[in-house]
Amino acid sequence: MDNFNLSQSDAQIQAILNKIQPLAQTGDMATLGYGYGVRSTAGATAAKTVSITNTVLTPGGIIAVLFQNAFTASSPTLSVNGSAAKAIKLFGNAMPMGKVKNNTILVLNYDGTDFNVIAIESQVAAAPDGAVDLALPSGVLWADKNIGATTPYEDGLYFSWGNITGHTGDDGYDFGTSNYGPYASTPGAALTGNIPTNGTYDAARHNMGAPWRMPTVGEFQELAANCDSEWTDEDGVAGRRFTSRINGNSIFFPASGYRHGTGLYYRGSNGD
Numbered sequence: 001m002d003n004f005n006l007s008q009s010d011a012q013i014q015a016i017l018n019k020i021q022p023l024a025q026t027g028d029m030a031t032l033g034y035g036y037g038v039r040s041t042a043g044a045t046a047a048k049t050v051s052i053t054n055t056v057l058t059p060g061g062i063i064a065v066l067f068q069n070a071f072t073a074s075s076p077t078l079s080v081n082g083s084a085a086k087a088i089k090l091f092g093n094a095m096p097m098g099k100v101k102n103n104t105i106l107v108l109n110y111d112g113t114d115f116n117v118i119a120i121e122s123q124v125a126a127a128p129d130g131a132v133d134l135a136l137p138s139g140v141l142w143a144d145k146n147i148g149a150t151t152p153y154e155d156g157l158y159f160s161w162g163n164i165t166g167h168t169g170d171d172g173y174d175f176g177t178s179n180y181g182p183y184a185s186t187p188g189a190a191l192t193g194n195i196p197t198n199g200t201y202d203a204a205r206h207n208m209g210a211p212w213r214m215p216t217v218g219e220f221q222e223l224a225a226n227c228d229s230e231w232t233d234e235d236g237v238a239g240r241r242f243t244s245r246i247n248g249n250s251i252f253f254p255a256s257g258y259r260h261g262t263g264l265y266y267r268g269s270n271g272d
Contacts, residue, residue: 050079060110062108064106065078067105130145132249133249135244147166152252160259167259173262227245238269
């Protein structure tokens with residue numbers, strides 16, 4: 001349950017859902033404006049639509065809608081069974097971006113003009129240990145440390161392109177044989193495309209297990225666009241901290257430098 005200080009407790013929300021889902025499609029519940037539906041409208045589309053069998057949109061009615069995609073558009077609206085679009089509001093204001101993540105149920109009360117959120121129930125699996133919620137519009141969670149690190153201030157492991165076997169900064173591994181020429185020493189070095197969509201060569205998935213994966217370029221851009229960043233020195237480690245402008249949570253990227261050949265370069269000043 002997301003912490004929005006709504007008046008309903010988890011038990012109350014579940015009670016509402018238990019009543020709505022099995023009963024809303026038949027009999028008086030539907031005609032009184034109660035219903036349950038599932039919607040996969042793209043997150044960037046503000047105008048949401050949903051079909052709920054037999055449900056008649058009625059002032060005072062309550063519907064629950066499972067939104068499979070996070071809300072990434074401002075001022076979302078909802079049309080039920082082809083009715084005119086109505087604003088989705090939270091505490092009397094337009095639902096802000098970042099509040100609805102992938103696979104979230106909104107329990108909505110229709111007041112004759114707008115849909116007012118009375119409960120938000122997350123259906124996503126529990127976040128893995130070490131996941132940090134920065135309230136990003138996509139709903140993506142970031143790890144609190146590098147692959148192979150035990151704290152946010154450790155460098156962790158270094159990887160060449162397409163290589164799921166990591167190396168420390170001083171293990172003598174020759175990255176020159178992996179990054180140049182025919183790339184014969186690295187099984188995934190000839191891979192072109194987006195590694196996060198190819199689990200075979202995803203270092204995060206291989207070393208940390210599901211649901212972890214490497215971030216995409218777009219997700220790095222989203223991180224930068226929604227966070228304030230500051231070059232800092234923490235616990236004797238130089239790096240950059242990204243702090244969410246939405247919820248204040250943050251993550252730290254140590255300046256771990258980069259491996260080239262058998263050496264480690266610019267540690268403490270680059271590689272953040």
